[in-house]
């Protein structure tokens with residue numbers, strides 16, 4: 001095995017790291033986004049082998065550890081984090097090595113039966129998209145934050161933070177009952193997240209209509225659209241497949257873990 005060294009990201013390493021990430025932007029979506037927009041809250045550690053970037057770890061907001069790359073980088077990268085507990089987002093091959101240092105205690109998504117959520121990645125393009133609008137949906141603006149707060153059971157100020165990009169919703173009797181958003185976009189690739197329908201309004205096709213409107217607008221602006229969904233969430237996968245999202249083949253693991261003694 002070639003020797004791996006790890007270093008904190010500095011200016012000369014920025015370009016090689018971005019080249020590494022841009023070779024597969026679906027895999028590195030949030031890392032690229034964090035580097036572009038959230039750099040002040042993100043510690044970045046790069047793994048090098050013979051001066052080539054072979055992996056990296058992002059420690060975001062002292063609570064999320066995001067790792068990608070050659071699995072042999074996992075242990076050296078982890079030795080740069082002082083966190084005792086973190087929400088991990090890693091590749092499948094990294095899990096056994098992370099587990100030597102951190103013990104998974106909770107899956108990232110509530111529907112998961114075990115302690116580790118497998119996220120499937122899906123993507124829609126103009127070619128694959130199959131619009132399915134059967135209800136009246138509308139683009140949401142900041143003034144809709146109180147309605148979104150009621151739907152999600154959060155504070156209105158917190159809901160305001162959900163309006164950084166595009167969002168669509170469906171109202172019924174003045175209540176917002178279904179929602180989907182694309183808060184982050186890196187150049188021509190947008191992510192869909194925050195997809196939610198009120199529990200007593202599910203299975204009426206609302207999410208298909210809301211997601212269609214959102215994806216239609218993003219594709220119309222020349223973006224490709226991707227998302228991550230737990231493999232244990234058949235209803236969401238059904239919505240996305242029905243409107244033309246296809247699995248890309250990428251799998252990621254999400255879990256909270258505590259450092260072993």
Ligand SMILES: CC(C)(COP(=O)(O)OP(=O)(O)OC[C@H]1O[C@@H](n2cnc3c(N)ncnc32)[C@H](O)[C@@H]1OP(=O)(O)O)[C@@H](O)C(=O)NCCC(=O)NCCS
Nearest residue numbers: 195196197202203204205206207208229234235236238239
């Ligand atoms: C996922 C979610 C947004 C779907 O919203 P919705 O408005 O009920 O979705 P729709 O009615 O448009 O479509 C749901 C489809 O899944 C199907 N479905 C529901 N439960 C299912 C299950 N357990 N297995 C397979 N299919 C299922 C429905 O039959 C429907 O398909 P159909 O129109 O062909 O009959 C909603 O369940 C939700 O808010 N879940 C919690 C939040 C969440 O998981 N968000 C997704 C994060 S990626």
